[in-house]
Amino acid sequence: MEKRIGRRMTEANDRYQLFGPGDRILVGVSGGKDSYTLLHMLRRCLRLAPFDFEIVAYHLAQGQPGFPSEKIESYLLSEGYETVIERQNTYQIVVDKLRKDATPCSLCSRLRRGIMYKAANRLGCTRIALGHHREDLIETLLLNLFYAGRLESMPPKLRNDAGDQVVIRPLAHVPETWIAEFAVEQGFPIAPCLFCETGSRQRRKQMGELIQTLAQDNPYLQKSIMSAMANIHPSHLLDGKLFEHRQL
Secondary structure, eight states, rough: OHHHHHHHHHHHHHHHHOOOOTOOEEOOSSSSSHHHHHHHHHHHHHHHHOOEEEEEEEEEOOOOTTTTTHHHHHHHHHHHEEEEEOOHHHHHHHHSSOOOOSSSSSHHHHHHHHHHHHHHHHHOOOOOEOOOOHHHHHHHHHHHIIIIOOOOOOOOOEOOTOOOOOOOOTTTSOOOHHHHHHHHTTOOOOOOOOOGTTTHHHHHHHHHHHHHHTTOOOOTTTHHHHHHHHOGGGSSSTTTTOOOGOOO
């Protein structure tokens, strides 16, 4: 499984030039299976790649009651990673600012990203690596299509709005099932965020269940959706900023 994931990561790096010689990569470690797998696989790349780069394991302790940030820190240090633990009580900010019926994910992620961008600049990092996998990209596409009225997903490589950091997703073409199997094999100390189990997270879960249902009749469904995101025909859509239909 490690080799299979590694091949998909290598293909993604060749295609998108996610990272290269001299890069210093801040790896966001949330405590979930995806970020642990990403960190492990980047260290494997470090051993096998024909060029040198650096990785920094970064965990943001957000002040969520009962969340075992200490367990994550202990694991990272025991594995010998260059480790940075930053403590910011974003949990309380989210609780204070949101209505009781609102979902926390959007505000929480914005706060987290802003802190990570500043940390990456402070630590001299040239890349921020996040653990989003293939199903994350597909579910985000469907969420934006169904609920936001946009054709948009998570790109494998993106420069942030301020222009001072590049965000990469090396697992973008890796199936979630592979990651789940690998995380069990490796015995990663998983620490799920219970704050995420409401609101938009439930919608994301619905998208995942929809994909699984449709995939029962079409086992190539996920592959087809990923291919579609790389095979865009603006003239066959409705966006006048991309194709001027009135000039025809």
